[in-house]
Amino acid sequence: MRIRSVIGVDRDLNDSQTMTPMIDIVFLLLVFFICVATDQVVEMSLPTELASGDVSAQETQPQDSWVTEIRLHLYPGPGDSGTVVEMNSRILTSFPEVKSTLQALADVSRESPVLLNVEDDVPLGDLVQxxxxxxxxxxxxxxxxxxxxAAKYGM
Structure with a gap:
């Protein structure tokens, strides 16, 4: 008498179910690698002529930097004389003189940082100018x- 085995039937069913996702993954990877491989650029060697002889570096001299801070101190002048502009310890008398001096300095080095130190009593229009x-x-x-x-930070 032959006894049917339930284990064998389940094993056959489980084997086919576990192989299906693996086959799907293999096909997806195959499609991925085919797509990636078609976009490759063909690399070629470009002919270059190299200089023959001694290869040496020339020593360079450090260049002087023209970058320097430009300090502008704006404060009210004596009486009703208006705002006084002091540029690096040099007092400029009018705004056209300030503008021309700044333009001359900018022609030398635009990388120079400009520091504006403005007193509290200076009119906003002069600062904007x-x-x-x-x-x-x-x-x-x-x-x-x-x-x-000093009072706010305890110094």
Whole structure:
């Protein structure tokens, strides 16, 4: 008498179910590698002529840098004389003189940082006029100098 085995039937069914996802993955990888392989650029050697003889580096001299800070200090003048502009310890008397001096400095080095130190009593219009002169001279870096209040930070 022959006894049917339930184990054998399940094993056959499980074997076919476990192979199906693996076959799907293999086909997906095959399609992926075919697509990737078709987009490759053919590499070729380009002929180049190399110089024969001694290869040596020439020593270069360090060049002087023209980059220097431009400090503009704006403060109210005595009486009603208006705003005084002090540029690197040199007092400029009028805004056209400030603009022409900034343009001359920008022609030498636009990388020089401009530091604007503005007192509290300076009218906003004068500050904007000096700032616009710096922008029209095309300086790359314009910063405002601020004092840290000592009472707020406990100093």
């Amino acid at each position: 000096v700032y616009d002169a710096c922008r029209s001279a095309e300086f790359e870096l314009i910063n405002f100098v601020m004092d840290r209040p």
